[in-house]
Amino acid sequence: MDRRPLLSALSFLALPNAWLFAFFVLPMATMVLYSFWQVIDYEIVADFTFRNYQRLTQNLYVTVFWRTVKISIYVTALSLLIGYPVAYYLARRVKRFRLTMLMLIILPLWTSYLVRTYAWMLLLGTNGVINKALLAVGIVDEPVSWLLYSDFAVTVALVHIYMPFLILPLYAVMEKLDGSLFEAARDLGGGRLRTFLYVTLPLSLPGVATGCIFVFIPSMGSFVTPELLGGTRSILIGSIIAQQFGVTYDYPFGSALALAVMAAILAFAAVALRYGRPRGVR
């Protein structure tokens, strides 16, 4: 048997495998190992313990964890509600300015994440643009204080920051949909709504799933935006993880927390991919 093709395939894969091993497998394995160690007097001690995982069950971490999951779900759902029509419009309706409009969606990504977060402070502040406009129009008598330093501010900013990551994969899927299916639906007497419900929506589900995953993952880990825009209750799990690595030097507990977040993300991704298969058209 000629083994040359096999060898050449293996050598072709060597580089990506080495890359994956160095930048994914190795850091993950390190994190798993650290999560079973502990810190004593600013020293990481390699004594095997389940203590970090036991700490995860404390009321504090469970509460913060669920808050994070809830806000991430809100952000993902809102991004989908706003992003879906945008992607649909771009992929199925616009012809001439499609590229320009796509550029407009990508453009904010060229600005620093931090700058975009600070921009929301200028918009939502007590003396910010929105409050000034509301006062000028006479909708309110005094500035609305819950716009900034609240869950509302965090959700709005995260939707703004991550929505492009939902629109782009959704657009990519919708743009490739076979036009003859829509013609067939119309020929069979399907109206716009029925065509959308029975053809467009089921076929776009893979894009929906990918887009939702792309928004949910960074939302779960976000900590800069909640710290800058969140109110006194806006502590998210990302902040606690960052605190373990950057402030309290508790890498083992930080690793355990990060692994717990990763497990939640994997569960979300599994559900999204399970229900994100194209369906309804056989």
Added chain:
Amino acid sequence: MTHRPTFNILAPSNISRRGLLKAMGPPGLGGVALAGGLRPSFAQDKTLNYFTWSAWGDKQFVADAKENAGLDLKTTFYSSSDEMMAKLRGGGTRLYDMIVPVQNYVHLAAKAGLIEPMDPANLPNASLVFPEFQGTEDWSYEGKLYGVPFVWGANAIAFNRKETGDVTSMDPLFDPKYAGKIAMRDEPEDSLAVGAMRLGIEKPFQMGEAELQEVKKLLISQKPLVRSYWRDFADVRNMLASGEVVVAWTFLAVIAPLREAGIDAGWVWPKEGAVGWNEAVTPVKGTQNLALVEQYANHTLSAEFGEMMARTTRYAPASKAAVDKLEPEMVKDLGIDTSTISRLVFKQVPPDKARWNEIWNEVKAA
């Protein structure tokens, strides 16, 4: 006794940088390591990598170091003592030449092998410092000197006089009249100490679990009044400047920029007490520029540096010679009177720091 192996994240703690480079083999590899981020040092180079609070790395301090000490400061900032420790422990000892610890972290940092002692003979300006800050136990560990404070003060209350009138106590921080107009610091030591002082607990940094729970209860009850917990000093400055808040627990450095912006900003050590501190320049373990660090530390104790610092930041110099150069009105305005030190609760590292962090997170998550 069983030996427990310990780990420094980026390199074993018991190996010097020189040893590390040697262990890495040929000079070429050492060069690669330097390019990869290790703290560079060259014999003729007068650059010091300065890991510090933002106040001490501002442009006027960098310009002063260049002009009056011939040193180039390359500054990186931290916003809490915990962050300083974590970053030094996480590999920062190979990146920085000197830090400015608060007195309560000196023993901890020395014990963890993160800082380097200095030769008192190289700090002749120490004789200019108020006796209260000379030769204190805080700055010596195992008989070695780790710094002489160039500045002292307290974290306390800044307020917008137009909105609050004069403030003398912590009342406005807990007054529903200022609901949504109050900022507190997002840092366990400061914030829990505020709660403890408010409750009249005598030794805030020695609190037991029952007292911690009382403080937690008080701070949770304060939460609906608090607009935001600030982590970065620039954030609280912006909040006060934009009118988002009118009273804040903060650093004194906030006052000068607010007054420059035309705000009648007041500053008070409330009658319940304030969180006292003093700070000094300390060499980071393994620095190749120890002589230059000592030169800079000595410079910060000079009358000229203290005067410049007081005029630009309004912080109190620990140097008596510096205070002598200031006008009496300014001395009064700055509250530079060492007899008032008794009103301060000087920071200590709490016995169970992890528990303090947890209690603070519980307040924030409540």
